[in-house]
Amino acid sequence: MLRFxxxxxxxxxxxxxxxxxMVFALTRLASGxxxxxxxxxxxxxxxxxxARVQYGLDKPLLTQFGYWIKEVAQGxxxxxxxxxxxxxxxxxxxxxxxxxxATFAVTIAALIGIPCGLIAAVWRGxxxxxxxxxxxxxxxxxxxxxxxxxxxxxxAVWLGWFxxxxxxxxxxxxxxRLHHLVLPATVLGVLNSALIIRFTRASVLDIxxxxxxRTARSKGLSERVVILKHVLRNALVPIVTVLGxxxxxxxxxxxxxxxxxxxxxxxxxxxxxxxxRDYPVIxxxxxxxAGIYVLINLxxxxxxxxxxxxxxx
Amino acid sequence: MDQFIYVLKRLxxxxxxxxxxxxxxxxxxLAIFFPMFSSVDPNAIAVMDRLKAPSAAHWxxxxxxxxxxxxxxxxxxxxxxxxxxxxxxxxxIAGTALGLLAGFFRRLDAPIMRVIDAMMSFxxxxxxxxxxxxxxxxxxxxxxxxxIVYTPRVARVVRASTLVIRELLFVDAxxxxxxxxxxxxxxxxxxxxxxxxxxxxxxxxxxxxxxxxGLSFLGVGVPPEIxxxxxxxxxxxxxxxxxxxxxxxxxxAIILTALSLQIVGDGVRDLLDPKLRKSx
Numbered sequence: 001m002l003r004f005x006x007x008x009x010x011x012x013x014x015x016x017x018x019x020x021x022m023v024f025a026l027t028r029l030a031s032g033x034x035x036x037x038x039x040x041x042x043x044x045x046x047x048x049x050x051a052r053v054q055y056g057l058d059k060p061l062l063t064q065f066g067y068w069i070k071e072v073a074q075g076x077x078x079x080x081x082x083x084x085x086x087x088x089x090x091x092x093x094x095x096x097x098x099x100x101x102a103t104f105a106v107t108i109a110a111l112i113g114i115p116c117g118l119i120a121a122v123w124r125g126x127x128x129x130x131x132x133x134x135x136x137x138x139x140x141x142x143x144x145x146x147x148x149x150x151x152x153x154x155x156a157v158w159l160g161w162f163x164x165x166x167x168x169x170x171x172x173x174x175x176x177r178l179h180h181l182v183l184p185a186t187v188l189g190v191l192n193s194a195l196i197i198r199f200t201r202a203s204v205l206d207i208x209x210x211x212x213x214r215t216a217r218s219k220g221l222s223e224r225v226v227i228l229k230h231v232l233r234n235a236l237v238p239i240v241t242v243l244g245x246x247x248x249x250x251x252x253x254x255x256x257x258x259x260x261x262x263x264x265x266x267x268x269x270x271x272x273x274x275x276x277r278d279y280p281v282i283x284x285x286x287x288x289x290a291g292i293y294v295l296i297n298l299x300x301x302x303x304x305x306x307x308x309x310x311x312x313x
Numbered sequence: 314m315d316q317f318i319y320v321l322k323r324l325x326x327x328x329x330x331x332x333x334x335x336x337x338x339x340x341x342x343l344a345i346f347f348p349m350f351s352s353v354d355p356n357a358i359a360v361m362d363r364l365k366a367p368s369a370a371h372w373x374x375x376x377x378x379x380x381x382x383x384x385x386x387x388x389x390x391x392x393x394x395x396x397x398x399x400x401x402x403x404x405x406i407a408g409t410a411l412g413l414l415a416g417f418f419r420r421l422d423a424p425i426m427r428v429i430d431a432m433m434s435f436x437x438x439x440x441x442x443x444x445x446x447x448x449x450x451x452x453x454x455x456x457x458x459x460x461i462v463y464t465p466r467v468a469r470v471v472r473a474s475t476l477v478i479r480e481l482l483f484v485d486a487x488x489x490x491x492x493x494x495x496x497x498x499x500x501x502x503x504x505x506x507x508x509x510x511x512x513x514x515x516x517x518x519x520x521x522x523x524x525x526x527g528l529s530f531l532g533v534g535v536p537p538e539i540x541x542x543x544x545x546x547x548x549x550x551x552x553x554x555x556x557x558x559x560x561x562x563x564x565x566a567i568i569l570t571a572l573s574l575q576i577v578g579d580g581v582r583d584l585l586d587p588k589l590r591k592s593x
Contacts, residue, residue, distance in 0.1 A: 011427065018431035029447050134329075137579065141571035143523050145530045146546065146564040149553055157554055253436030256527045270439060271531055274446045286443065290434040297434075 004305060012298045019290045020072070024065050026286070027279045068283070077284030082276050087284035090269060097167045097181075098258070098265035101188070102250035104181050108189025109196050110243055116193070117200025118235075122227060124205065132197055139194025148187045148260035155183060165262035184261040188254060192246055199242050203235040210234075241300050248296040252289030323584055330580035333573035340570055344390035356380065356540075367558055374558040376549055382559065385540050386566050392541040393522050394570070396456055400521035401514045403460035408467020409510055413498060415468065416475025426472065429465040437462050441524055442533045452535050459524055463517045470509050478505050508585040515578030519571040526567055542567045 043051075052058045056067065071078065077087035120132040156164035162183050168176045207213065208231060216230045217223075255267035262268075266285060273281035325331040358378045367374040374382050415425040432440070444458035478484065479502070487501050526543030528534030530550075537544050542563040549559035 011423075011430075014427045015430045015434065018428055019434055022431060022435075026443050026447060137575050138568070138572055141519065141523070141568050141575060143526045143530075143543075143564065143567055145527060146560070146567070149546075149550075149560050150564075153553065153557055153560075249436050251436075252439045255436070255438050255442070256530060259531060267439075271442065271533075274442050274533060277446070282443065286435065286439065289436065289439065290431075293434040293436075294430075 001305070005302065008298065008301055008305070012294060015294050016291060019294065020069060020287060021065075023283050023286045023290070024068060027283050028061060028064070072287065077287070078280035080273075080278055080281045082273075082278045083281070087280050090281060091266065091285060091288060094264060094266045094269045097177075097263050098251055098254065098267065100177070101181055101185055101254060101258070101263065101265060102247050104178070104185035105188035105192065105250060105254075106243055106247045108185055109192040109246065112190065112193035113196025114200050114236075114239060117197040117239075118204055118227070118232060120197065121201045121204035121208065124201075129201075133201070136194040136197040139191050139197075142191060143256075144187055144191055145256045145260045147191065148184065148257055151183045151187060152260070167263050167265075180261075180263075184254075184257050184263060187257050187260075188250060192250075195246065196239070196242065200235065200239055203238050204231055207231045207235045244296055244300055245293075248293045251292055252285070320584070324580050327580060327583075329576055333576035333580075336569060336573040337577065340390055340566075340573075341394060343387050344394055347387050348391065374556065374562070376545070376559050377552050377556070382545075382562055385545060386542065386563055389540040389542045389545050389563065390566065390570075392452070392535070392539055393525060393543070393567070396452070396459070396525050396535070396541065397518045397522040397570075397574075399456045400459040400463065401518040403456065404463035404517055405467050405510055405514050407460065408464045408513070409471050409503075409506065411464065412468040412471025412473075413475055413502065413506070416472040417479055417498060417502065422472075425468070429468050432461075432465045433469075437520075438524065438527055441528055442531060445528060445533045450533060450536055452539060455525060455528060455535050459521050462524070463520065466517070467510065467513050470513055471506055474506050474509050475502060478502050508581070512578050512582045512585070515574050515581065519574035519578070522567060522571055522574075 049058075056064060059067070068078070075088070077091070079085070080087055080090055083090050116132045116135075120129040123129055152164045155161050163180050164183075167180050213226060213230055216226045221230075252267060252270065254265065255271055257263075258265040258267040259271055266289070270282065270285045270289075272278075273285065325334065358380065376382055376385070411425055411429070415422045415429075435443075440462050441458055444461055445455055448454035448458060484497060484501055487497050492501070522542070525534060525541060526546065529537075529541060529543030529547045532547070534547070535541050535544055537548050545563040546560055549556065553560050
């Protein structure tokens with residue numbers, strides 16, 4: 001058991017190191033010079049040279065990488081070139097909207113996806129199954145920004161039920177902020193429910209073929225008990241995994257939705273950093289986002305290993 | 314050939330799949346042939362006609378420069394579909410190569426898969442914008458960036474299939490007969506990977522069209538003067554509340570194409586894996 005866990009931890013460490021190398025390489029291969037952008041046209045060659053020294057951009061790449069990793073290990077993600085603030089601080093300020101958006105959206109995805117997937121599996125091949133499966137596929141075909149624009153037009157501009165953008169001023173009550181999140185969370189939730197519907201359907205279909213389901217039926221349990229207690233409970237394990245990974249991916253993957261609704265979240269931060277070539281911010285956020293994903297993945301695997309002795313591969 | 318016709322017959326026995334295939338055919342044919350026979354310039358600016366609602370003269374209305382939207386959707390389809398095909402093609406080639414190596418050679422498995430894992434820990438769109446911003450915004454760089462984003466997906470699927478096929482008897486038989494390793498890979502394993510790869514190809518085709526639109530929307534995609542469905546929506550954004558149709562129609566083109574691709578992909582997968590078949 002310990003050997004498996006150690007092997008898994010080693011693999012995770014390797015992935016994390018590769019992630020760090022990729023993040024570093026990504027930002028250093030870029031063509032634009034952030035210093036020239038920052039200082040503008042008026043800057044003299046000396047100004048630029050001086051700023052490069054100040055941000056450590058004059059050192060060899062390997063030295064820069066080593067320096068960066070050392071700082072990261074101490075929890076320091078560097079200083080944003082444009083925001084004039086530490087990256088960790090900028091990230092922390094943006095974490096709240098993204099966290100609540102992702103949680104809200106995953107809740108919506110689960111509330112739509114699990115019942116629809118279950119119904120589709122139980123009545124497989126019937127009309128409901130075909131309709132839900134078609135809806136699931138439609139959900140995977142709609143661009144998120146397009147759905148966002150449509151919802152803004154209908155529910156914010158025409159009906160005026162929800163705000164079209166932003167997250168409310170600092171200090172407004174939480175319920176006010178949730179109100180701002182309804183439309184963006186609906187976009188993400190509905191579109192991601194497509195995946196959950198498919199996954200639930202497949203997972204439930206697998207379980208329906210198990211011997212213990214036949215046993216439960218043959219000992220005379222009602223169909224309702226069989227489906228809810230024996231099938232759904234067992235099917236939920238992989239579904240919860242997918243929900244967890246979806247949540248992790250949304251932390252950085254809600255870029256487009258955050259931009260449509262102008263939410264001051266993590267995704268929004270990255271897009272702006274990319275447009276301004278703010279290397280430290282891009283590096284820091286990409287690293288944190290990918291790191292969270294890798295760690296959530298690890299935790300899920302470890303829980304599986306402990307709970308289910310069959311999966312010790 | 315007979316086998317091919319038999320497969321097509323089975324595939325299209327589900328009417329939905331047939332319908333989706335026809336939609337795809339129509340969209341592609343329109344995008345390829347219509348511009349050849351039309352003398353209308355999709356970029357012709359007519360300021361007097363700007364932001365006109367859909368009418369008999371302009372079926373889908375006009376955009377902020379008075380250009381006919383229906384016409385531009387047809388022209389935009391050329392680029393969107395080309396980006397989709399090219400992305401799917403390149404990521405399938407790279408992903409198949411990586412997955413085959415990882416699945417067949419035990420020594421290469423761990424290193425390749427750790428790199429793949431690392432790439433997959435970035436959300437697709439985030440990796441996409443980062444890559445485009447490094448490479449620079451151009452049509453081919455968007456294709457390259459998206460191909461890199463989707464390569465790991467293909468590699469995972471191909472590796473999983475290779476692991477299974479590697480253990481099958483005909484591979485042992487080939488080896489016992491003295492067939493060289495490259496030839497085993499090429500002649501015995503690769504052909505058996507064709508079906509899962511084909512399914513991935515259609516799905517990535519759809520995702521790439523969606524992703525291109527997302528990148529354009531964020532302002533890090535194809536340059537705005539190239540009409541794709543994505544850039545059309547992006548350039549009309551600020552007129553959205555006055556001229557809603559400029560957003561709606563290109564979006565419907567995207568949805569229709571992506572949906573049809575996924576239905577066809579799903580049909581192919583069902584055909585190949587009877588266990589997953591809808592009515593099973």
